Amino acid sequence: MIWDDRCSDEGWYDIMAHAFKSGVNYYDNAECYIGGKSEEIVGRAIQKGIQEKVWSREDLVISTKIHIGTKTGPNDQGLSRKHIVEGLKASLKRLQSSVTALMTSPPLKKQSVR
Template identity: 50%
Template sequence: MEYRFLGCSGLQVSVLSFGGWVPKGSGHGEDVVHECMRTAYEAGINCFDTAETYMDGESERIFGRAIKKFGWERKSLVVSTKIYWSGSGPNEFGLSRKHIIEGAKASLERLGLEYVDLIFAHRPDDLTPMEEVVRAFNWVIEKGWAFYWGTSEWSAEQITDAHRIAEKLGLIGPLMEQP
């Protein structure tokens, strides 16, 4: 397997990753997902990607059970999750400080992990001030719940804005973008 540095960090990720998006009712049982994850891991894939919204959080639970079942050392994995949608209540979606922090904590509980390597803002949130988003993801990093944060389906202008604010505040800007 080939590995590359993620952005301008020292973190090495496999050029292929294993994604955990499986639609409900697809007929893919947990045993099948675990077998696919095992095959990917044995092929050298170290990056496993999921999100709080995939199968209403069940994807994270399945990933966590696989990690435990196979006894994989946490240091051998790069685990990512994404925050934006977790429910229909007014504070259960978006990128408010409240949702980022509560969403990250809930994801860790579902995964059964102390931290994720990467945490993504799953979509941009035009209703939440960018400074709040940047500060909240930095809080998650400072707590040790994630090592890096990034974006998913953000525009170049939004990413630039996040970097500008992070630099102004002496904080960490987004490292990666998942289109």
């Protein structure tokens, strides 16, 4: 959803609220978008929308992607079981959510899930 941090939290909330009121309920993220900050911004926007009764959490479909990671260690990137499990937990924490509708990884020619 967010590749850089040129827009404030309030700006992203306004964009999401306008999109939601126009019929959009799917918001995509990735752990690598601005080092995980995208998920944090979207998480705060989701919570604000819930507090202001613009949407409920059940109204939204939130996805995220795992692969590149936010750190450079051997278990902090890629598709190792450790990174998938810990990366998803970290993404959910940043999104302030207990669930995500979809977690994906970009297609890779020579790497499989271990």
